Amino acid sequence: MTHNSTNYGVEILCIGTELLLGNILNSNAKWLAIQLASLGLPHYRQTVVGDNSYRLEKALLESSERSQILVTTGGLGPTPDDLTTETIASTFNTSLEERSEILDAIEEKMSLNGSLTAQSNKKQAYFPIGAKIIPNPTGTAPGMIWVPKPNFTIITLPGVPSEMKQMWTETVLPWLNKCGIVKDTYVSKIMRFTNIPESSLSDQIKDLLSNNNPTVAPYAELGEVKLRLTAKAKDSKQANKLLRPIEEALKQRLGDHYYGSDDENMASVILNLLQKKEQTLSVAESCTGGGAGALISSIPGASKVFKGGVIAYSNTIKEKILGVPSDILNSYGAVSSQVAKAMAEGVREQLNTDWAIAITGLAGPEGKTKDKPIGLVHIAVAGPGVCKTITEKFGSHRERVSIQKLSIVRSLDNLRQLLIARV
Amino acid sequence: MTHNSTNYGVEILCIGTELLLGNILNSNAKWLAIQLASLGLPHYRQTVVGDNSYRLEKALLESSERSQILVTTGGLGPTPDDLTTETIASTFNTSLEERSEILDAIEEKMSLNGSLTAQSNKKQAYFPIGAKIIPNPTGTAPGMIWVPKPNFTIITLPGVPSEMKQMWTETVLPWLNKCGIVKDTYVSKIMRFTNIPESSLSDQIKDLLSNNNPTVAPYAELGEVKLRLTAKAKDSKQANKLLRPIEEALKQRLGDHYYGSDDENMASVILNLLQKKEQTLSVAESCTGGGAGALISSIPGASKVFKGGVIAYSNTIKEKILGVPSDILNSYGAVSSQVAKAMAEGVREQLNTDWAIAITGLAGPEGKTKDKPIGLVHIAVAGPGVCKTITEKFGSHRERVSIQKLSIVRSLDNLRQLLIARV
Numbered sequence: 038m039t040h041n042s043t044n045y046g047v048e049i050l051c052i053g054t055e056l057l058l059g060n061i062l063n064s065n066a067k068w069l070a071i072q073l074a075s076l077g078l079p080h081y082r083q084t085v086v087g088d089n090s091y092r093l094e095k096a097l098l099e100s101s102e103r104s105q106i107l108v109t110t111g112g113l114g115p116t117p118d119d120l121t122t123e124t125i126a127s128t129f130n131t132s133l134e135e136r137s138e139i140l141d142a143i144e145e146k147m148s149l150n151g152s153l154t155a156q157s158n159k160k161q162a163y164f165p166i167g168a169k170i171i172p173n174p175t176g177t178a179p180g181m182i183w184v185p186k187p188n189f190t191i192i193t194l195p196g197v198p199s200e201m202k203q204m205w206t207e208t209v210l211p212w213l214n215k216c217g218i219v220k221d222t223y224v225s226k227i228m229r230f231t232n233i234p235e236s237s238l239s240d241q242i243k244d245l246l247s248n249n250n251p252t253v254a255p256y257a258e259l260g261e262v263k264l265r266l267t268a269k270a271k272d273s274k275q276a277n278k279l280l281r282p283i284e285e286a287l288k289q290r291l292g293d294h295y296y297g298s299d300d301e302n303m304a305s306v307i308l309n310l311l312q313k314k315e316q317t318l319s320v321a322e323s324c325t326g327g328g329a330g331a332l333i334s335s336i337p338g339a340s341k342v343f344k345g346g347v348i349a350y351s352n353t354i355k356e357k358i359l360g361v362p363s364d365i366l367n368s369y370g371a372v373s374s375q376v377a378k379a380m381a382e383g384v385r386e387q388l389n390t391d392w393a394i395a396i397t398g399l400a401g402p403e404g405k406t407k408d409k410p411i412g413l414v415h416i417a418v419a420g421p422g423v424c425k426t427i428t429e430k431f432g433s434h435r436e437r438v439s440i441q442k443l444s445i446v447r448s449l450d451n452l453r454q455l456l457i458a459r460v
Numbered sequence: 461m462t463h464n465s466t467n468y469g470v471e472i473l474c475i476g477t478e479l480l481l482g483n484i485l486n487s488n489a490k491w492l493a494i495q496l497a498s499l500g501l502p503h504y505r506q507t508v509v510g511d512n513s514y515r516l517e518k519a520l521l522e523s524s525e526r527s528q529i530l531v532t533t534g535g536l537g538p539t540p541d542d543l544t545t546e547t548i549a550s551t552f553n554t555s556l557e558e559r560s561e562i563l564d565a566i567e568e569k570m571s572l573n574g575s576l577t578a579q580s581n582k583k584q585a586y587f588p589i590g591a592k593i594i595p596n597p598t599g600t601a602p603g604m605i606w607v608p609k610p611n612f613t614i615i616t617l618p619g620v621p622s623e624m625k626q627m628w629t630e631t632v633l634p635w636l637n638k639c640g641i642v643k644d645t646y647v648s649k650i651m652r653f654t655n656i657p658e659s660s661l662s663d664q665i666k667d668l669l670s671n672n673n674p675t676v677a678p679y680a681e682l683g684e685v686k687l688r689l690t691a692k693a694k695d696s697k698q699a700n701k702l703l704r705p706i707e708e709a710l711k712q713r714l715g716d717h718y719y720g721s722d723d724e725n726m727a728s729v730i731l732n733l734l735q736k737k738e739q740t741l742s743v744a745e746s747c748t749g750g751g752a753g754a755l756i757s758s759i760p761g762a763s764k765v766f767k768g769g770v771i772a773y774s775n776t777i778k779e780k781i782l783g784v785p786s787d788i789l790n791s792y793g794a795v796s797s798q799v800a801k802a803m804a805e806g807v808r809e810q811l812n813t814d815w816a817i818a819i820t821g822l823a824g825p826e827g828k829t830k831d832k833p834i835g836l837v838h839i840a841v842a843g844p845g846v847c848k849t850i851t852e853k854f855g856s857h858r859e860r861v862s863i864q865k866l867s868i869v870r871s872l873d874n875l876r877q878l879l880i881a882r883v
């Protein structure tokens with residue numbers, strides 16, 4: 038240990054009684070920890086305290102003895118239990134001053150939303166003398182970067198994750214890069230794989246998982262496994278040069294299981310493939326109820342490719358709008374590969390698109406029969422001269438929403454496979 | 461503050477470098493926090509440290525000065541970086557002793573899995589002298605309940621959530637109930653409000669926010685504000701009795717803004733209302749792309765009420781499937797209240813449902829015109845003898861997915877208002 042005597046590293050302090058009551062997961066700490074790791078900043082402690090000025094003050098003083106930078110989240114809102122800024126100021130014996138430009142910005146934002154600025158919003162414009170403001174482009178709670186004592190900086194961010202992330206990226210990150218604490222350059226890349234269990238993937242790349250620079254670390258999520266590659270070098274050009282051969286090796290070993298990198302998701306990958314081919318897509322969804330369409334529509338620019346679809350929860354709609362023949366429905370039941378095929382072909386014809394996806398299955402918890410367990414899902418992908426059907430058994434132990442999500446991922450991945458095969 | 465001088469309350473210390481790297485969410489802390497809250501045990505701090513004995517020792521000593529009980533998770537495994545038990549023993553100057561009965565249990569478990577007991581597993585049988593063992597029925601890592609100094613107890617649990625939970629429930633909970641620390645009973649209730657900013661809501665209930673028992677605390681999320689009411693009493697019956705008048709007062713003051721409690725969400729509330737009336741629902745979605753249908757379908761049993769819908773991203777589909785007249789599309793544009801109305805009426809007729817929701821708007825980031833900014837969304841709700849249209853301006857500063865989510869919440873809330881008005 039070389040860092041016992043002087044303040045060192047970055048700590049995270051999350052403020053909110055809702056965390057101590059277990060009402061919410063501390064996803065902010067996880068996100069910030071990833072950011073610190075990607076900057077190569079030493080990060081050895083995370084703390085959670087409630088909305089209580091006495092205990093917040095204690096945590097602030099302790100951290101100021103241990104760390105060089107403290108990042109806080111939460112307690113910047115307009116209500117009386119939001120007391121982060123005022124407690125920080127009083128802990129370090131500093132007065133608050135009104136920043137009129139912030140009050141103006143809050144008033145403007147509230148009026149855009151058709152609201153009046155409440156009396157309680159006014160306190161969000163008070164900051165310790167000397168603090169640098171972190172603007173909050175979407176919410177009413179700005180943060181601050183403030184040096185209350187030598188070799189100790191406090192960075193405050195709101196608890197709302199979207200606001201916190203935007204403020205980090207737009208203001209805190211550039212500040213950290215400039216202030217000299219970031220030494221080496223770390224470049225990370227996420228590679229995304231699907232339709233393979235984490236254990237099989239790990240077995241195939243065991244040698245790479247023990248690599249030193251870049252490091253390769255796996256994370257399993259529902260329907261995908263991510264690998265995070267992190268290279269350390271003197272600049273980002275050198276770091277990228279280290280990443281490239283590992284990336285290539287992973288693509289080669291894992292073939293079609295690799296589907297995208299970084300912020301890509303299955304929907305954005307498919308939209309890109311379709312846009313390059315100038316082809317269009319529609320969906321016919323039963324058990325997913327619109328989730329595939331929603332995922333596709335969440336991507337900016339989706340309308341260039343995605344024309345729409347039919348949520349065919351009831352059999353009547355499958356027949357009437359999608360033209361699924363009633364004898365197929367009667368012979369095989371709504372959850373069958375025959376019906377999935379007819380749904381895909383029906384929506385493709387009705388909506389006049391190049392490609393169509395159909396999903397019909399049992400998401401549970403009710404509805405199982407002797408032959409058809411919860412988790413049974415039939416998928417069909419119809420396209421020019423092709424209609425592929427896939428049967429998935431996701432397992433009856435899974436929750437409804439997980440079965441829905443896996444159905445969507447598998448249907449989109451099968452479309453992806455067909456699109457790639459036709460390049 | 462009355463608890464400054466003596467050790468007080470329960471702290472949680474999660475041990476694992478993977479938490480500091482942001483590899484995993486700290487779901488253990490959330491789960492344990494809920495358990496502590498339900499027992500009414502004061503819980504004022506959570507800490508995370510990595511697999512490092514120096515920093516673990518510091519955290520242990522600090523906590524031993526503040527708290528009466530410390531619950532740790534993680535670091536009980538067989539690998540060299542699992543060092544919780546030995547660090548705790550050395551921090552409080554106590555030797556480890558082998559517990560042969562534990563080694564036997566580990567060997568039995570490993571052989572059941574067809575594995576030999578690795579050398580590294582043996583360390584899992586060593587505990588500080590005097591520690592009470594917490595058996596681990598499914599894994600190889602037992603925990604302990606140990607009193608290293610007067611008025612301070614350490615409870616160690618493994619990091620694997622399923623093992624941790626089972627060990628808590630089977631051993632720790634009975635111990636806590638017996639040891640005399642559990643005094644009062646706490647009952648919490650979440651009340652959910654919509655279509656009102658957190659600041660306005662707070663201003664209307666300022667007096668209740670400073671209430672002592674039950675306490676009332678607000679949390680804002682996208683599209684809703686939650687209030688958490690927590691009552692303390694000698695049993696749950698008394699606690700519920702304390703909650704009731706506050707609940708009633710909140711419902712009275714905030715009227716239709718209140719929409720549900722606890723695990724309810726807007727979709728489940730609507731499905732309940734419709735099921736009581738034996739009425740059915742369909743959706744016609746443009747800019748939300750299926751998200752309203754997906755939210756409704758995420759609720760178990762949705763198919764009793766929800767028949768399906770049309771994702772009408774392209775104008776052709778609005779015309780062809782929903783029967784929106786082309787002259788309306790041409791005169792007013794796809795994003796207009798006229799088109800929303802025609803979509804709602806069209807899908808209601810086509811799918812033969814009692815109620816229908818339609819959403820058409822600009823979710824961005826592309827597509828704005830001089831008259832129609834990003835964030836402009838038209839909603840229509842059609843039902844027996846009624847078709848209400850609503851225009852929302854969510855603001856062009858918002859992200860696409862936020863605009864989509866707000867559109868869904870507002871459309872469902874408007875349906876809710878109409879359903880309530882007809883009780």
